[in-house]
Amino acid sequence: MFEDGSILNQLLVERLNYFIYVVLLLIGLWAMIAKNNLIKKLIGMSIFQTAIILFYVSIGVKKGATIPIYLPEHDPHGSNLVTDSNSTELTAHGPQVLEASLVSGYTNPLPHVLMLTAIVVGVATLGLALSVCLRIYRGYGTAEEDELLEKLEREDARNTGGLTRRRPRSRRPNRNKATNNQSKRSASFESSKSQSPKNKNRRPSNSKPKVGSSSGSEPTENNKPKPRRRPRKLSARKPGENKS
Amino acid sequence: MGLELFNTLILSLLVVVAILSLWVRDLVVSAAVFAIYSFLMCLLWAEMGAVDVAFTEATVGAGVSTVILIATVFNLKRKAKD
Amino acid sequence: MKRAALILVLLIGLLLSWAAKDFPSWGNPQAPASSSPVSSHFIASTGVDTEVPNMVTAVLADYRGFDTMFETVVVFIAGLAVVSILRGGPTRRTRDRKFVVDFEPDLIVTNTVRLIVPVIQIFAFYVLAHGHVSPGGGFQGGVAMGASFILIALSWDLKTALNRFSIDRCFTVAALGIIIYAGIGLLSMVLGGEFLDYAHLSQVLPVSPEMARYHAMLGVEIGVGFTVTAIMFALYASLSTDGRMQDGL
Numbered sequence: 065m066f067e068d069g070s071i072l073n074q075l076l077v078e079r080l081n082y083f084i085y086v087v088l089l090l091i092g093l094w095a096m097i098a099k100n101n102l103i104k105k106l107i108g109m110s111i112f113q114t115a116i117i118l119f120y121v122s123i124g125v126k127k128g129a130t131i132p133i134y135l136p137e138h139d140p141h142g143s144n145l146v147t148d149s150n151s152t153e154l155t156a157h158g159p160q161v162l163e164a165s166l167v168s169g170y171t172n173p174l175p176h177v178l179m180l181t182a183i184v185v186g187v188a189t190l191g192l193a194l195s196v197c198l199r200i201y202r203g204y205g206t207a208e209e210d211e212l213l214e215k216l217e218r219e220d221a222r223n224t225g226g227l228t229r230r231r232p233r234s235r236r237p238n239r240n241k242a243t244n245n246q247s248k249r250s251a252s253f254e255s256s257k258s259q260s261p262k263n264k265n266r267r268p269s270n271s272k273p274k275v276g277s278s279s280g281s282e283p284t285e286n287n288k289p290k291p292r293r294r295p296r297k298l299s300a301r302k303p304g305e306n307k308s
Numbered sequence: 309m310g311l312e313l314f315n316t317l318i319l320s321l322l323v324v325v326a327i328l329s330l331w332v333r334d335l336v337v338s339a340a341v342f343a344i345y346s347f348l349m350c351l352l353w354a355e356m357g358a359v360d361v362a363f364t365e366a367t368v369g370a371g372v373s374t375v376i377l378i379a380t381v382f383n384l385k386r387k388a389k390d
Numbered sequence: 391m392k393r394a395a396l397i398l399v400l401l402i403g404l405l406l407s408w409a410a411k412d413f414p415s416w417g418n419p420q421a422p423a424s425s426s427p428v429s430s431h432f433i434a435s436t437g438v439d440t441e442v443p444n445m446v447t448a449v450l451a452d453y454r455g456f457d458t459m460f461e462t463v464v465v466f467i468a469g470l471a472v473v474s475i476l477r478g479g480p481t482r483r484t485r486d487r488k489f490v491v492d493f494e495p496d497l498i499v500t501n502t503v504r505l506i507v508p509v510i511q512i513f514a515f516y517v518l519a520h521g522h523v524s525p526g527g528g529f530q531g532g533v534a535m536g537a538s539f540i541l542i543a544l545s546w547d548l549k550t551a552l553n554r555f556s557i558d559r560c561f562t563v564a565a566l567g568i569i570i571y572a573g574i575g576l577l578s579m580v581l582g583g584e585f586l587d588y589a590h591l592s593q594v595l596p597v598s599p600e601m602a603r604y605h606a607m608l609g610v611e612i613g614v615g616f617t618v619t620a621i622m623f624a625l626y627a628s629l630s631t632d633g634r635m636q637d638g639l
Binding site for chain 1: 391398399402403406410415418421423424428429432435436437443446454458465523525618621628632
Binding site: 088092129179 | 315316319320322323326327329330335338339342345346349352353356357358359360361364365368369372373376377380381383384385388389390
């Protein structure tokens with residue numbers, strides 16, 4: 065199974081580092097797609113990013129090479145020159161272009177430079193994404209994707225319903241805007257809570273048109289007079305108005 | 309064997325820590341584990357000879373990004389659903 | 391949804407692992423990235439061109455100066471965006487504020503931080519100024535400097551830190567960093583070279599063209615350090631208080 069030349073040997077023994085970069089990248093990608101929490105998604109994004117940076121840095125590695133800072137004997141800086149007792153040899157140690165054999169003794173600096181700036185920009189973009197998360201939380205009260213999608217869909221439903229419903233009522237155009245925030249939160253109460261005992265107590269006459277109130281959340285929405293602050297009161301009121 | 313033992317150990321630890329930081333429900337713990345991930349990454353880079361990148365990752369990845377993650381979680385709900 | 395994501399991700403993984411067999415093996419000096427003429431040139435002649443022993447700093451601040459300058463601008467814009475996204479907007483509901491930090495700063499913590507912060511800041515200056523001959527540079531020194539302010543904010547409270555380094559001052563300093571960077575570039579352009587061609591600064595500095603590049607790199611790194619310091623602290627201050635800049639973490 066692990067004999068020379070087989071694909072598994074290629075992948076898991078000789079090129080284990082690439083395999084692990086791929087695994088890290090996939091962990092990050094999967095978290096970005098499938099995780100529910102927005103902060104978890106951002107951690108996944110950072111893992112994705114570091115996997116790519118790791119790949120870049122590792123292709124600059126040379127076996128047996130030192131870090132990309134000149135050794136003292138190659139050091140071009142004047143104050144660090146190797147000075148023998150007689151300083152006549154000083155010019156021999158001045159800045160000089162390294163030969164090809166010495167070049168392979170230093171790690172490749174180019175990927176390091178590219179990735180160094182990428183890390184710093186990465187934390188800046190992470191901060192930007194986190195601020196967008198905070199803003200979403202401020203607007204919707206949640207950082208979970210499914211709850212967020214639910215709220216967005218509910219809001220969309222309210223808005224499209226609101227267009228057909230509110231157009232004939234042009235007397236109060238400014239109320240639409242003012243109650244928009246309220247309506248997205250109240251949407252769930254419309255049909256489910258209309259028969260709560262509290263409403264019955266407040267308006268005892270609605271025990272009769274129960275059928276109308278439970279099945280008719282759509283029609284009553286269409287001809288209800290104006291948006292209310294309290295959805296519960298609104299739906300409790302509808303049957304009475306229909307009756308009259 | 310293409311890699312040394314040290315690299316192999318850290319690379320496999322990286323995968324474990326990455327999964328752990330996504331698996332934990334508590335977001336503060338998640339951020340702390342992510343700091344460990346960054347620090348392991350920093351060790352790996354120092355071993356690869358990329359000292360500048362390792363230095364940057366130690367200050368930015370393990371330092372500031374953990375702090376701003378925790379500062380954000382402070383304003384959000386701490387528990388995640390998954 | 392999750393299963394579809396898993397299948398997609400595994401498919402991508404299969405493709406990438408399939409591609410992995412074409413990559414060079416670990417640490418191969420003959421790998422294309424290592425044997426390319428560009429990186430060989432950087433290794434061979436950085437010392438002659440700039441007299442900077444740390445090749446990474448030289449490539450970062452000199453050969454690839456444009457790249458670093460606009461990365462700094464990206465950091466600046468990100469900080470600006472964070473503050474302006476979080477400032478204003480809909481007011482948060484009061485029920486979200488479950489915990490209000492209201493306590494006296496701890497004596498032991500504050501005194502320890504009082505001792506540590508100067509050391510951190512001097513170390514940050516060292517990292518910034520010594521980045522030519524050892525690992526370090528503007529980004530690392532700037533982040534360490536910003537971390538010292540974050541430490542003050544954590545141990546006392548954000549108000550104490552903002553008294554020393556307010557958000558307005560943050561953006562002034564960040565913009566000043568970019569101005570320093572671009573100013574050095576412009577100065578070399580005025581002196582007859584191209585933008586960010588530091589060798590021409592030897593006309594105003596009493597050194598050789600190579601040493602002029604060395605010193606201009608230091609100036610550029612200081613600019614980067616200013617921007618990164620300010621933006622890191624502004625990021626923390628905005629994110630920990632949700633943009634209100636008071637009673638945060």
